[in-house]
Every structure is written in C-alpha cells, then in structure tokens.
Amino acid sequence: MSGQAQNVDVLEGQPVLGRALGDDAELRPLEPWQAAEFAGYVNRTRDALKPWIPWAYTIVDEASARAFLQSYADRQAADTGRIFGLYVSGVMQGGVLYRVFNTAQGVCEIGVWLAPEVRGRGLISRACRVLIDWAVDARGMTRVEWQCDPRNASSIAAARRLGLTHEGTHRKAFYLNGEHRDVQVWAIVA
Template identity: 30%
Template sequence: MFTFHISDELELRILENRHAEEVWSLVSLNREYLALWLPWVNHSIYIEHTQQYIQAELERFAKNSGFSCGIFYNQNIVGCIGVHEIDWRNKKTSIGYWIGEAYQGKGIMTNACRSMITYLFNQLRLNRVEIRACTANLKSRAIPERLGLKHEGTIRHAELIYDRYYDHEVYGVIAEEWTN
C-alpha cells in the first residue's frame, strides 16, 4: 500500500484495517483533547467505528477520490492526515489532520502536511490545496501559516461542533506558488 517516507523517524502510510486498534487507542487516549475541535471524536466510541471509517477510506482510495494516512513517528502511529474529496476536473482538494497531544511541538504535523502537499502537486498534478481550521484552533492554524499558505478568508458558522457553531479560516496554495 501507499507509504510516503519523510525521514528516518517519520512516514505516512495509507490506513489499513490492521491499523484500526492502534488508531482507536490513540483517539481514546486523546478523546477529551481531540473532541475540542473534531465533532466525530465523541461518535467514534467503539473500535468498530474506527474499522468502518478505515474501510470507507480504503474504498475512497480505490475510487481515486481521496485517502487517509496514519502518521508514523518512530514506527508508532501518532495521528492522521487525510486528503478530502479530490475534484479532478478542477485539480483541487483539501487536507485535514489531527495528532495526539503528546506529539505536538515536534514538527511532525508540519512535516506531514508539507510532504502531503508536495505529493499532491508533484505526483497527482493537482493545482490547488486548501486547509481549513476553526478560527479559535490556533495550533491547527499555525501549520498552514508556517508553510506559507495564503489566508483567503473566514467562513462564518462553517461547522457545528456539538452545540456550538465555529467559524473556519481558509488557507490555500496553488502549485506555482509551492516552494517547500
């Protein structure tokens, strides 16, 4: 399956069924932290939910319309990065990501996003990649800012997380601008 080697310590691997327990355990360990920004967390209670998610992502990968990868740091899964629905006609997509709280601040997610964007431009020949993050999620917003994506605006009330609407900041980059 798809593996993207970033460094001796870091690589992205397409999520497979065999990763379900490890992903579920990481989410469970970080449930309270992740639930602040990710509405799916409190609906993914049982390992079967993770298995169903991975199977759906494998089907999306088979249809060439997007995929999700585990982020492996020193051979352990520490988070995930996903390519949302690919618009092949317009050659664009967006990416989303999450990481266990203990692994923040090590440059893991920045390197994972940099590598994924490079892959999307160089290998899939896309023209545009977008990242959206809740306005108040400063750690998530720091990644596209650090990578030099342009802030393109704010979408008001873009996402309902439990009982509250959150605005999203939109960051984008096009292939001809990408120099990372």
C-alpha cells in the same frame, strides 16, 4: 516509482508501505485492518481531538474505527480521498488526510491531527509537505486547501508554516458539539 524513498516495514506480520519523515517518524497509509490501533489512538487522545475533530465523538470502538477507515478506503478506490497515520517510534501519534480530493476540479483539502506529546516537532509540516507535493507534482492539483476553526491556533500556525494564504472565513459554517462554528479557509495554489 518516483525518486522519493519508500520504506517497507512489517507490522504485526503485514507489510506496510511508509514514508520516512526523519526523527524516527513515518507516514503510513491507514487501512481498515488497522481499526483496533486507530480506535486505541482515538481513545488515548480523545480529549485533545474533541475541540476540533468531529470523528473524535463517533469513533468509540474498533467497529466505528473500521467503518471510518473503510470510508477512506472507498474514497481512495474512487480517487476522492486518502488517510495516513503519523507514527513515531512505531506508535501512531497522529495523522493526515485528503478530506477532499477532486481531480476534475484540481482541488484537494488536507486535514490533520496530532497527539499532544509529539507536538512541536514539525511532524505535521513534514507530512503535509509530502501530501502537498504529491497532490501538485504527481496528480496535477492546482489548489490545496486547509480549513480550521479560527480558535485553533496550532492549525493556523501550521497553515502559515506551510506557506498557505488565509483567504477568508465562512461564518457559522460548521456544526460541532452543539455549536455553529466559523471556518477559516487557507490555500496554496500551484
């Protein structure tokens, strides 16, 4: 185990591994058994997520949340992706993930989402710093990417705070809610 502290907590009788982020915040792996909690989070924050996150449209109940989390459990087993919840005072308030994790190429992509009521506390920056450091230091990634809609000012600000460089914009590269959207690509290299 690395020198980074791991906390062991109990949630509904099940052990949970997590990483303290300070200010009563914690980063925890999300797994299919947490589908009801994840579906509840999506339902509670759907309006804030829908402008930017495709799964805000498709996760509508516990079954769809379980399928989504199972897809990430399968990705984790294949070493091609991972998903984590951001908890504040024990309540899920957002999350981060490796949407892409390609060890052969040494490239991964981080995605994020956060409930409006906890924005502005540095949670995304702290959680992403953990993901970036682990990807580069523990797994040898040479490139960590961040992609976002150019209209998502919060995502762009987070990328800048993390020290990522805007490398370009793919025009009309992403389809969401009946609209072809541009996608900015940000990255940091080891």
